Amino acid sequence: MNFEIFLQLYGYLALMVIMVISLYGIVRGASLIKKLIALTIFGDTANALIIFLGFKFGEIYPPVLPTLKPTLEDIAWFVSTAVDPVPQCLVITAVVINMAITMFLAFLVIQIYRLYGTTMVKKIAKLKG
Amino acid sequence: MTWTNYIAGLAALQPFLAIFAAFALPLISLLAKRRQIWECFTLTILLINFALSLIVFYYMYNFSCKPLLYAFGSWPPPIGIVYTIDRGASLIGLLINGLVLTAMIFSIRYMEHEGGTQWYYTLMLGFEAGMLGCVYTGDIFNLFVMLEVMSISAYGLVAFRRETHEAVEAAIKYAIVGSVATTIYFIAVIFAYGSFGTLNMADLALKLKDSTLPITGPPIGDILIGSTVFLTLAFWALSLKAAIAPNHFWLPDAHPAAPSPISALLSGIMVKVAIFALMRYMLTIFKGTIPTFPVVELLNYTLITMGVLSTILGSTLMLVQRDIKRLIAYGTILNIGYIAMGVGLANLSGLVASLFHIVNHAIGKALLFMAAGAYIHVTGSRDLDELTGVGRRMPFTTAAYLVGALALAGAPPLSCFMSKLLLFKAYLESGWLAPLVVVIVLTSVFALMGYLKVFYHVYAKQPTRDISSVKEAPTLMVVPLLVLASLCIVLGIAAPIIVDNVIVPGALSLLNTQDYVLAAQEAAKLIMEGG
Numbered sequence: 054m055n056f057e058i059f060l061q062l063y064g065y066l067a068l069m070v071i072m073v074i075s076l077y078g079i080v081r082g083a084s085l086i087k088k089l090i091a092l093t094i095f096g097d098t099a100n101a102l103i104i105f106l107g108f109k110f111g112e113i114y115p116p117v118l119p120t121l122k123p124t125l126e127d128i129a130w131f132v133s134t135a136v137d138p139v140p141q142c143l144v145i146t147a148v149v150i151n152m153a154i155t156m157f158l159a160f161l162v163i164q165i166y167r168l169y170g171t172t173m174v175k176k177i178a179k180l181k182g
Numbered sequence: 183m184t185w186t187n188y189i190a191g192l193a194a195l196q197p198f199l200a201i202f203a204a205f206a207l208p209l210i211s212l213l214a215k216r217r218q219i220w221e222c223f224t225l226t227i228l229l230i231n232f233a234l235s236l237i238v239f240y241y242m243y244n245f246s247c248k249p250l251l252y253a254f255g256s257w258p259p260p261i262g263i264v265y266t267i268d269r270g271a272s273l274i275g276l277l278i279n280g281l282v283l284t285a286m287i288f289s290i291r292y293m294e295h296e297g298g299t300q301w302y303y304t305l306m307l308g309f310e311a312g313m314l315g316c317v318y319t320g321d322i323f324n325l326f327v328m329l330e331v332m333s334i335s336a337y338g339l340v341a342f343r344r345e346t347h348e349a350v351e352a353a354i355k356y357a358i359v360g361s362v363a364t365t366i367y368f369i370a371v372i373f374a375y376g377s378f379g380t381l382n383m384a385d386l387a388l389k390l391k392d393s394t395l396p397i398t399g400p401p402i403g404d405i406l407i408g409s410t411v412f413l414t415l416a417f418w419a420l421s422l423k424a425a426i427a428p429n430h431f432w433l434p435d436a437h438p439a440a441p442s443p444i445s446a447l448l449s450g451i452m453v454k455v456a457i458f459a460l461m462r463y464m465l466t467i468f469k470g471t472i473p474t475f476p477v478v479e480l481l482n483y484t485l486i487t488m489g490v491l492s493t494i495l496g497s498t499l500m501l502v503q504r505d506i507k508r509l510i511a512y513g514t515i516l517n518i519g520y521i522a523m524g525v526g527l528a529n530l531s532g533l534v535a536s537l538f539h540i541v542n543h544a545i546g547k548a549l550l551f552m553a554a555g556a557y558i559h560v561t562g563s564r565d566l567d568e569l570t571g572v573g574r575r576m577p578f579t580t581a582a583y584l585v586g587a588l589a590l591a592g593a594p595p596l597s598c599f600m601s602k603l604l605l606f607k608a609y610l611e612s613g614w615l616a617p618l619v620v621v622i623v624l625t626s627v628f629a630l631m632g633y634l635k636v637f638y639h640v641y642a643k644q645p646t647r648d649i650s651s652v653k654e655a656p657t658l659m660v661v662p663l664l665v666l667a668s669l670c671i672v673l674g675i676a677a678p679i680i681v682d683n684v685i686v687p688g689a690l691s692l693l694n695t696q697d698y699v700l701a702a703q704e705a706a707k708l709i710m711e712g713g
Contacts, residue, residue: 072369079362088358096365103372139375143323147368150330154361157337161354168347177351 057110064105072098085162085172089155096151100144107140190252193238193267193275193318196231200311201331203227204304211300221290224303228283231310235272235279242272243687249701251320258706259320260385260398266320266701269691270537273684274317274458277541278451281548282310284662285443288552291656292443292559302342302441309335309447316455320702322371323381325459329367329423333360336452339444340436352439359432363422370415377401377408384702387467387695395706410477413468417481420463423456426485426522427492430515434499437514438507438564442555445507446548449514454540457521460485461536465528466695478528486526490621492519497628505564506554506636510547513590516629517543517598520622524605527612533689535604538681542589542597542673549586549666550633553579556655556663557640566636571645573637575652580641582663587633589670592626597670600677602626 075098078091116135120127162172169177203223211220242250249268253259267275286306293299312332319325337360341353375381378389379402385395389405401408422429433453437445464485468478496516503509517539524536556579558564561572573580589596602622609619654660673680691697 076362079358085354092358092361095362099365099369099372102369103375106372106376139381140372143371143375146323146327150327150334153334154330154357157334158354158357158361161341161350161357164341164344164350165354168345168350 060110061105065102068098068102068105083173083175085165085174085177088174089158089162092158093151093155096147096154100147100151103140103143103147107137109134109136187252189238189241189246190250190265190267192234193250193272194252194254194265196234196275196279197311197315197318197328199227199231199234200307200314204307204311207300207304207307217299220300220303224286224307225283227307228279228286228310231314232279232283235276238267239272239276242267242269243684247691248697249691251701251705253705253709256709258395258397258709259702260380260382260395260706263324264320264382264384264702264705265318266384266698267318268694268698270458270461270688271317273537273688274454274540275314277544278310278313278317278455281447281450281544282306284548284666285447285552288446288555288659288662289441289443291658292555293441296343296441302339305335305338305342306444306447309339309452313451313455317458320383321381322374322383322386326364326368326371329456329459330364332452332455333364333423336360336448340440340448342441342444343439346439349439352435356432356436359422363419366415367419370412370419373408373415374412377403377405377412379403382702383462383467384699387699388703390468395703396710397706409468413463413477413481416463417460417484420456420460421485421488421522424453424460424522425492425515425518426488427495427515427519428488430492430495430518433515434508434511437511438505442507442551442558445511446551446555449511449551450544450548453514453518454521454544457518457525457536457540461525461533461692464525465533465692466698469528469693469695482526482528484526485522486615486618489519489522489526490618492516492522493621493625494519497625497632500632501628501635503632504566506557506566506569507551507564509566509632509636510550510554513550513629513632514543514547516625517547517590519625520602520605523618523622524608527608527615529608529612530686530689530693531604531608531611533692534681534685535601535608537689537692538604538677538685539598539601541685542601542670545666545669545673546586546590546598549582549663549670550590552659552663552666553583553586554636556659559659560652560655566639567646569640570643570647571640571649572652573641574645575649576654578660579655579663580637582660582667583640584637585667585670587637588630589674591630591633593630595671595674597673597677600674600681604681 075091075095079088082088082091112134113136114134116138118131166172249266252265254263312328315328337353337357340356341349343349378386380398388394389401425433437448464478492515496512500509500512521536521539524532557569589598592599592602606619606622610616
């Protein structure tokens with residue numbers, strides 16, 4: 054039991070640290086590619102966070118009821134063993150959205166490289182004019 | 183199925199129709215290579231949507247004082263996604279549909295020399311779907327999805343002229359900042375789900391009052407911490423989408439870089455959709471429900487501070503701009519500040535002023551951007567020094583611009599004067615915040631100076647170059663301008679009637695948490711008994 058609490062705390066702490074690091078990367082990244090990578094890490098950390106939220110330690114079964122006409126005991130067993138399915142639905146949606154944004158940003162970075170010949174933020178700011 | 187279900191269904195049909203058309207248009211463009219066909223298709227869909235929103239608006243204001251609820255797939259509220267349409271939402275929905283329709287008609291001639299217009303209209307339809315979804319939705323995660331639909335379309339539209347340095351640079355800045363904001367909103371949703379165990383807005387409001395919808399149980403975590411974290415993160419993310427200072431830095435680059443009709447939509451309604459979502463959270467769902475920890479009150483004062491900061495920043499920076507579209511974009515920051523100040527008061531008079539200002543500013547700002555678009559279309563330049571004198575050759579456009587500029591600056595019989603007066607009154611009644619009226623008056627003066635600077639350059643100043651070849655903009659561009667200009671005048675002159683009959687009921691419905699929750703409860707009961 055203690056080990057589980059430790060694991061949970063460790064997980065949340067690690068996710069928070071990654072989140073802060075990726076935010077730093079988005080703000081201070083020297084190249085647009087690095088900013089893009091930091092942005093995907095940030096999005097994935099949010100997804101990992103919500104998966105972690107729905108996670109359960111111990112004996113786990115898939116969130117499917119094995120009987121057609123469940124009794125109260127079946128439902129109680131189901132609730133105590135199944136992982137919360139809602140976060141997984143949310144993550145599927147968020148992953149698709151993140152993919153769309155990443156693709157769009159990757160296109161823009163390519164376009165910036167075509168126009169400016171560089172992806173370094175400072176050089177682009179200098180070339181502006 | 184009763185009559186009201188059909189009306190709610192008509193509201194829910196609008197985003198679906200727009201997104202369906204957005205996916206169908208690229209396929210149509212593969213078969214039919216003529217731009218007239220794409221334009222006709224987009225125009226038909228937008229007209230249908232406008233008619234639907236008009237029906238919903240008429241029904242809401244005449245026959246229904248309670249919010250209507252549409253449950254997708256007939257799943258009862260806390261399980262399935264619902265759309266909750268109250269009077270305020272139907273008003274903003276009508277505004278969105280009307281402005282997108284106007285901008286589309288304006289685009290027909292404005293985009294005539296550009297290639298790839300099928301993608302332009304695709305993104306425009308997606309943009310409309312996202313905005314309508316944001317306004318109608320009653321589910322916090324669905325709001326995130328719709329916010330992303332709206333934002334991705336907006337990034338695409340800002341980057342539409344991908345060969346120009348300015349558009350690509352503005353789009354990448356906007357897209358990085360915007361996607362950080364939406365991811366932070368997603369993290370806020372995670373915290374809300376982790377503490378409340380629900381994603382439904384009505385269920386959130388109920389759980390804060392120690393009751394629940396049928397089906398779900400009590401909150402699964404600490405709702406005090408959960409709602410504090412959720413509100414703070416969501417506030418930050420939505421204020422960034424709404425461009426309230428100090429989160430306004432992306433707007434002056436992004437809005438002018440887009441094609442002019444899109445600038446009109448971005449400045450006119452996209453920022454208001456974010457403000458509307460903020461109103462939903464701070465005034466409908468979480469209002470006065472957490473007495474032990476006054477996070478909502480703190481956020482209200484933060485909103486007022488940020489609003490004052492935006493008005494001052496927007497109005498002063500407006501004066502030094504040389505680019506016509508950039509100047510108008512700074513005006514948006516100024517006006518979003520007024521709206522934030524009204525929302526921050528968190529009472530009826532402040533909300534009425536804000537809601538009325540949302541309508542007035544949306545119409546006025548769309549008018550200004552489209553008039554600027556007409557100048558740019560005819561002359562091909564955005565620099566004020568190169569636009570000198572062209573207004574004399576374009577009397578209708580200049581007249582429309584002048585009406586819009588005077589309306590936004592707050593000249594007496596026109597629309598924004600009335601909403602600023604309401605805001606002024608709301609602040610005078612608010613006790614110790616009353617000295618802030620000085621800010622409203624002072625920034626209005628700055629705004630007038632900024633807008634009239636454009637008028638001086640395009641009309642009064644002697645032309646610096648040969649303008650004899652300049653002609654009035656095409657009829658299809660002038661007609662939307664004149665329609666919007668007459669709306670500015672009508673909204674100003676008929677303001678008392680409109681405020682009493684449209685704005686006040688809308689604001690009351692936004693403040694009425696009880697009816698909002700009751701609608702969800704009744705719908706849940708009805709579906710559970712029926713199935």
